[in-house]
Amino acid sequence: MTFKISPDLIGTENRKLEQAQDDDYAGLARQLDRRGIDIEAMTRRAMDYAVAIPTWGVGTGGTRFARFPGLGEPRNIHDKLADCGVIQQLCRATPNVSPHIPWDKVADYNALRQEAASYELGFDAVNSNTFQDQSGQKTSYKFGSLTHASKATRDQAIEHNIECIEIGQKLGSTALTVWIADGANFPGQTNLNAAFDRYMDSLKAIYDKLPRNWFVFLEHKLYEPAFYATVISDWGSSFMAAQELGPKAKCLVDLGHHAPNTNIEQIVARLIRAEKLAGFHFNDSKYGDDDLDSGSVDPFRLFLIFNELVDAELRKAKGFAPAYMIDQSHNVTDPIESLMVSAMEIVRSYVQASLVDRAALAAAQDESDVMAGHRLIKQAFNTDVSPILAEARRRKGGAIDPLSLYRTSGYRAAKAGERPVSGVASAGKIGR
Ligand code: AFD
Ligand code: MN
Ligand code: MN
Numbered sequence: 563m564t565f566k567i568s569p570d571l572i573g574t575e576n577r578k579l580e581q582a583q584d585d586d587y588a589g590l591a592r593q594l595d596r597r598g599i600d601i602e603a604m605t606r607r608a609m610d611y612a613v614a615i616p617t618w619g620v621g622t623g624g625t626r627f628a629r630f631p632g633l634g635e636p637r638n639i640h641d642k643l644a645d646c647g648v649i650q651q652l653c654r655a656t657p658n659v660s661p662h663i664p665w666d667k668v669a670d671y672n673a674l675r676q677e678a679a680s681y682e683l684g685f686d687a688v689n690s691n692t693f694q695d696q697s698g699q700k701t702s703y704k705f706g707s708l709t710h711a712s713k714a715t716r717d718q719a720i721e722h723n724i725e726c727i728e729i730g731q732k733l734g735s736t737a738l739t740v741w742i743a744d745g746a747n748f749p750g751q752t753n754l755n756a757a758f759d760r761y762m763d764s765l766k767a768i769y770d771k772l773p774r775n776w777f778v779f780l781e782h783k784l785y786e787p788a789f790y791a792t793v794i795s796d797w798g799s800s801f802m803a804a805q806e807l808g809p810k811a812k813c814l815v816d817l818g819h820h821a822p823n824t825n826i827e828q829i830v831a832r833l834i835r836a837e838k839l840a841g842f843h844f845n846d847s848k849y850g851d852d853d854l855d856s857g858s859v860d861p862f863r864l865f866l867i868f869n870e871l872v873d874a875e876l877r878k879a880k881g882f883a884p885a886y887m888i889d890q891s892h893n894v895t896d897p898i899e900s901l902m903v904s905a906m907e908i909v910r911s912y913v914q915a916s917l918v919d920r921a922a923l924a925a926a927q928d929e930s931d932v933m934a935g936h937r938l939i940k941q942a943f944n945t946d947v948s949p950i951l952a953e954a955r956r957r958k959g960g961a962i963d964p965l966s967l968y969r970t971s972g973y974r975a976a977k978a979g980e981r982p983v984s985g986v987a988s989a990g991k992i993g994r
Contacts, residue, residue, distance in 0.1 A: 564644065564980055565972075565973065565976035565977065565980065567648060567651060567652070567967075567968075567971045567973055569959070571967065571970070571971060572651075572652070572959070572960070572961050572967065575961065575962070575963070575966070575967045575970065576956060576961065576962045579962040579963055580962070583949065583952055583953065583956065583962050586948070586949040586952075587601070587949040587950070587952075587953050589949075590946075590947070590949045590950065593945075594917070594945075597917075597919070598919075599917060601950065604913055604916060604917070604947070604950050605950050605953050605954050605957070607912070607913060607916050608909055608912070608913050608947075608950050608951055608953075608954035609654075609954040609957060609958055611655060611908075611909050611912050611913075612655060612656065612657050612658065612886065613655060613656055613844065613886040613887060613888060613905055613908050613909075614656065614658040614659060614660045614686035614687070614885070614886060614887040614888070615646050615649060615650075615656045615658070615659050615660070615887075615888055615901055615905075616659070616660045616662065616689070616887060616888065616889055617639060617642045617643075617646070617659050617660065617661050617662055617665070617666050618642075618662050618665065619888060619889070619890055619892070619897060619901055620635075620636055620642050620645040620646060620649075620897045620898060620901065621635055621636055621642070621897065622635050622892060622893065622897060623853065623890075623891030623892055623893050623897075624891070624893060625893060629893075630893070630894075631983070632896060632897070632974075633974060633975075633977075633978040634974050634975070634976075634977030634978035634979070634980070634981045635897075635977075635981070636981070637981055639661070639665075639666040639668060639674065640677065641977075641981060642659075642666070643659065643674075643677055643678050643681055643683060644681065645897070645898055645977075646659045646681065646683055647681030647682070647683060648898055648968070648973060649898060649901050649902050649905065650681065650682055650683060651681075651682075651960070652902060652955075652960050652961040652964035652967060652968060653902050653905050653906060653955060653960055653961075653964050654954070654955050654958035654959065654960035655905045655906070655908075655909050655954075655955075656888075656901070656905050657682065657683060657684060658683065658684045658685060658686040659678065659683055659684075659685060659686060660685070660686040660687050660688070660689060660739070660887050661685060661688055661689065661729075661730075661733065661735075662688075662689045662691060663688060663689070663690060663691060663722075663725070663726045663729055664691060664696055665691065667729075671729055671732035671733055672732060674733065675732065675733050675734060678733075684734060685730070685733040685734050685735045686735060686737070686885065686887060687730075687735060687736075687737035687738065687739045687779060687841075687885055687887070688726045688727070688729060688730035688733070688735050688737070688738050688739065689726075689739045689741070690722055690723045690726040690738065690739070690740055690741075691722075692707030692708060692719040692722055692723075692742060692743075693707070693741070693742065693743035693787070699718070700714070700718060701714050701715040701718055702715070703715070703719070703743070706742075706744040706745075706752075706757075706793075707719035707742055707743070707744055708720065708723075708740075708742050708744060708760070708761055708764035708765065709742065709744040709752075709757045709758070709760045709761045709764065709793050710744070710760070711752075711760075716760060716763075716764050719764065720764050720767045720768055723738060723740060723768045724768060724771045726738055727768075727771055727772065727773070727776065730776075731773060736773075736775055736776050736777065737776060737777045737778070737779055737840075737885060738768070738772070738776065738777075738778050738779065739778075739779040739781055739814060739840075740765070740768070740778060740779065740780055740781065741781035741783065741816075742761075742793060742794065743787050743788065744757065744761070744788065744792070744793045744794075745757075745785075745787075745788020745790070745791050745792035745793050745795070746788055746790045746791045747787075747788055747789050747790050748790055749790060751790070752791070754791060757793050758793060758799065758803075761793050761794065761803065762803060762806060762807075765778070765780075765803060765807055765811070766807065769807050769808065769810065769811060772810050776810065777810050777811070777812055777840065778807070778810060778811050778812075779812055779813075779814040779840035779841065779885070780794060780800045780803055780804055780811060780812070780813055780814060780840070781794070781800075781814040781816055781819070781843065782794045782795060782796050782797055782799060782800040782813070782814075782815075782816075782819055783795065783816065783819040783851065784796060784819055784820060784821055784850075784851075785850070785851075786850070786851055796820075797813055797815070797829050797832075797833065800813040800814075801813055801833070801836065801838060804838050805836075805838070812833075812838050812839060812840030812841075813833050813838050813839065813840055814840040814841055814842070814843065814885075815829065815830060815833070815839070815840075815841070815842050815843070816842070816843035816845070816851075816889055817842070817843065817844060817845050817846065817847065817863075817864075817867075818843075818845045818846075818847045818850065818851040818852055818853055818889075819843075819851055821850075822847075822848070822849060822850070826863065826867060827863070827866040827867045827869065827870050830867055830870045830871070831870045834870065834871075834874045834879055834882055835879075837880055837881030837882075839882070839884050840884065840885060841884040841885030841886055841887065842867075842884065842885070842886055842887060843887055843888070843889030844856045844864070844886070844887065844888045844889065844890075844904065844908055845888070845889055845890045846858050846859045846860060846863075846864070847859065853889070853890045853891035854890065855890055855892075855895075855900050855903060855904045855907070856888060856890065856904040856905075856907050856908050857904065857907030857908070857910070857911065858904075858907075861907065861910075861911065862943060864907070864908070864911045865911045865914055865915060865942075865943045866939075867911070868911040868912050868914070868915035869915045869918060869939065869942075871884065871912075871915065872912070872915040872916050872918070873920065876920060886908070888901060888904050888905065888908070890904060896974060898968060898973070898974070899965060899968065902964045902965060902968065903965065906951055906964070909951055909954070910947055910948075910951060913947045913950055913951065914942050914943055914945060914947055915942065917941075917942040917945055917947070918938060918939060918942040919938055919942075922934075922938055923935055923938045923939070926938060
């Protein structure tokens with residue numbers, strides 16, 4: 563019998579916090595009412611918002627230097643589903659998981675789908691992996707995959723992506739996310755345009771295999787592991803590829819995959835306008851692809867991105883249906899704690915952005931009243947919407963205070979007993 567957090571514990575712990583929660587909620591309701599905002603409408607928005615968890619996120623990540631495994635970390639996709647189930651149980655904002663193939667390969671995908679459903683989880687976009695060699699693989703990805711100079715290697719990478727689509731169909735997914743590590747570390751290593759042309763040929767072969775209701779998400783990344791030139795380095799390359807491929811191809815924005823200080827919200831606005839925004843990999847960063855927890859370093863940037871998203875949602879922008887996912891590497895925290903806090907920070911940004919008085923903002927912009935416009939944005943960002951987030955969780959059967967409840971539950975200690983260290987733990991991003 564594996565350890566599970568009992569719904570009774572959620573009830574008991576919530577009861578201890580109920581009075582303070584009611585009090586804070588009523589106070590915020592009065593404040594928002596003065597601003598002409600109905601708190602109930604905001605709570606409903608918080609309840610409806612969802613962000614997917616990547617299966618690799620519940621493993622401990624690492625840096626290029628070391629990985630320090632955590633206690634009781636997941637050994638396989640079954641353990642990972644259990645951990646993702648806890649995040650959903652307590653936070654109620656993460657009903658889907660995004661699998662990574664081949665890390666999450668199993669013999670029976672229908673059974674895996676059932677297993678996920680037993681945790682009230684479904685499957686989001688499938689991630690292919692051609693940035694590592696797998697055992698038994700015919701040719702190596704050392705010098706590239708979908709853009710490799712050798713056709714045999716490109717074909718092998720194409721086949722892998724097609725297999726991912728097939729697996730995804732069994733799991734109930736409707737999207738394939740393609741991130742490639744392909745690029746060059748030296749000037750002269752590759753022909754920059756020939757590599758892009760090969761990417762297009764490979765992607766066309768994959769695109770042709772997409773089922774009717776499927777999308778392919780193209781994930782750009784500025785650098786790493788290719789440090790001189792990445793083939794799909796930026797949203798311009800990604801957009802060019804998506805345009806050429808057709809309506810089922812869209813551009814995925816991983817927040818960490820840009821140069822520091824890049825105006826990501828503007829990229830998001832442009833992609834919305836072009837009906838090419840696939841969705842997000844949320845994380846935070848200071849210097850590069852740091853994969854830090856969402857909202858931990860620059861919550862204002864996250865808010866500004868959501869400001870564009872809510873604007874598009876409310877004006878019913880054509881083709882706007884972004885897929886939201888977290889993509890972080892947890893090196894020094896318990897991944898479950900990081901993912902719970904991150905999910906809550908993402909919903910926080912969404913609700914804060916929903917508070918912006920859009921009519922007043924448009925009027926300020928029309929009148930070139932700079933400070934008025936800026937103040938409207940800051941007023942929304944500075945509003946502490948924590949009571950709304952807690953209320954949304956409570957009404958959905960989650961925890962008023964997920965982090966404290968998780969610690970009280972003893973889940974990690976129980977898993978440390980159940981999941982003995984084998985030395986081959988299936989970990990997070992770098993470790994596996
Ligand atoms: C790598 C990439 C990218 C991708 C992830 C999973 O930087 O963020 O989404 O692997 O394939 O970390
Ligand atoms: Mn990513
Ligand atoms: Mn990344």
